[in-house]
Amino acid sequence: MNKYDVIIIGSGPVGLSLAKSLSNESFSVCVIDRQTKDDLAKPAYDGREVAITHFSKRILKDIGSWDLIDQSCISHLKEAKVINGHSPYSLHFNFEETNQKTLGYLIPNDRIKSAIFSSINDDQMISFKEKASSKTFSINSDGVEVKLESGETIHGELLVAADGRLSGSRRQMGIPAEVKDFGKTVIVCKMDHEKEHGNIAYECFHYGRTLAILPMVGKQCSVVITIHSDKADEILEQDDATFSEDIATRFNHRLGKMAVTSQKFSYPLFASHADHFHSDRFVLVGDASVGMHPVTAHGFNLGLRGIDTLTRTLVEAKANNEKYYSFENLKKYNQTHQMNTRALYYGTNLIVDLFNSERSTAKFMRRFALRLGNNVWPIKKMIMDQLTENK
Ligand SMILES: Cc1cc2nc3c(=O)[nH]c(=O)nc-3n(C[C@H](O)[C@H](O)[C@H](O)COP(=O)(O)OP(=O)(O)OC[C@H]3O[C@@H](n4cnc5c(N)ncnc54)[C@H](O)[C@@H]3O)c2cc1C
Incomplete structure (x- = not known):
């Protein structure tokens, strides 16, 4: 019986990036998705132009995907302006106020996805089950068993759900999620x-x-x-x-x-946040853990941050001869990633509510918030650090 170190349900950009990040650290990985390899190699244009932070660029570089993106389609974001109604006043961010040459990058989603897929395609440590849908799974002290719709069963040590914001795996695992x-x-x-x-x-x-x-x-x-x-x-x-x-x-x-x-x-447009991101031999990543409102452009970026945290957690446990799939070890990933996601998730939803509300107090608060953001340097610096940090 072939037993993989890690089984990943979902080959969206986060599931595939995680597969590569883990294979680079000598974990054997099986990825399951409904799509075919051809769909993944040449994804259709979906209208999404994804804003990428410096930190995400570094992760994509580490997994060998960044250099496979057609560099001529990467746009550099130098400034950002937030405008309230028809007011000429704007909350203004400029790369010159940072130590970077740009605030971030804008890249077509299909180009990002095809580059990530190219970087895993010939990887011997990664097996791919295409046109495959996970039907059920069971987890016990011996490991994980995933049953596919086709009847095939796949065995592994750790199961990762990367199956999007309405994650069926999260639901099957009984992990509650807030959906807004x-x-x-x-x-x-x-x-x-x-x-x-x-x-x-x-x-x-x-x-x-x-x-x-x-x-x-x-x-x-x-x-x-x-x-x-x-x-x-x-x-x-x-x-x-x-x-x-x-x-x-x-x-x-x-x-x-x-x-x-x-x-x-x-x-x-809906957002979701899982109550917790782990269980014994089970973790949530990407939109399955946190599905962000796109206004602050954090969804994929947070997914890559989670991958970085999870990979470090698993590698460290393996190096110490501990069970990398144990509840106690995965709890470390949960704690760190919850700290990274909660404030952004609720902060983004608050901004969305504030800027969409028609109430007069909200209109006043909007004007106040833009001026506060512009004139109180710690707030502005915090937002810019979030955009430009690369650690
Ligand atoms: C309009 C728009 C603009 C955006 N802009 C930005 C931006 O600027 N910056 C940013 O960081 N993010 C942005 N995002 C968010 C970003 O696109 C998502 O966060 C990202 O795609 C999530 O990737 P994922 O791999 O977690 O999930 P998904 O892309 O949803 O992939 C899930 C995969 O799981 C598979 N799957 C599901 N169930 C099963 C099953 N049972 N068996 C097998 N396979 C299964 C699906 O086929 C799919 O391939 C934007 C989103 C939208 C809608």
Whole structure:
């Protein structure tokens, strides 16, 4: 009977990054996913342009994926401005106030995913079960058994759930999670524009909807709209000319004429946080542990931070001849990662509530929050450190 050190359910960007990170440390890994290897090698464009921090770049470099990303599609984020309604006042972040050459990077999600897959494809320590769905699993003192829909059974020492924010494995394990449904939909697409964007990212909180304009390479940007779900179809069905004109107007023509150049993609907006991330021989990673609202662009970044923490925890236990899959060892991962996620998760949800509320106190608080952020250096520094830290 073949027994893997680690079985990972889910080959999203986090599951695959973890597989590579563990194989680099000589763990044998089996990854299970419904998708085929072809789907993973050439993922379809999904409209997501993912903001990546310096820390995440380092992790992607360590697992050999960063250099496989087509470097010509990586955009450098130099400044970020947060705008309240139509006020000219903005909360402003500039890379010059940091010790880095850029605040972060913006990369198409499909390019990130294909690069991660390329880095694991020929890895002898990683087995891949494609077109495979986990049906049930059992865990006892001898190990983990995962039954696939096909009837095949896979054996391992540790089971990792990387199966996304509605994780079926988390549910099967009986780990409670808070799920916050914002009742909104996020719509994303690519647009060309007339004027240079200067590598500045904008987050505009208009009443009832938000508009983010994220600078891509050249005179192109990623447009991210959040809107009440009952109004989403209206936007999705707009013809290209009407949509383009509407976005340019809402953005006060800062980039001149704008023209949509891709399909519009929509995602339901909800966030989730698991009560705890571990059990005996079982851990949660990526969106299965914390599914973030995209406004602060932390989902994948937090997933990579969790991978770094989990890999260190397992490697240290193995080096000390301890059971790396034991409850006590995995508790260390849980404690460290909960400290990294909780404040960001609740902080992000608070910002979203504050900037979407129509109450007059919230409108006042918004103006106050932007000025506080700009003028109180410790707050601004904390946010910028979060963006630019690479340790
Ligand atoms: C519009 C938008 C913009 C975003 N922007 C950013 C950003 O700027 N920065 C950032 O850091 N994050 C961003 N995110 C978040 C980021 O995309 C996610 O955090 C990331 O994709 C999570 O990866 P994952 O591998 O944990 O989960 P997923 O990508 O959800 O992958 C889960 C995998 O599990 C598989 N699976 C599920 N169940 C089973 C089963 N039973 N058996 C086998 N396989 C199974 C699925 O097929 C899938 O491949 C954004 C998200 C959205 C929607």
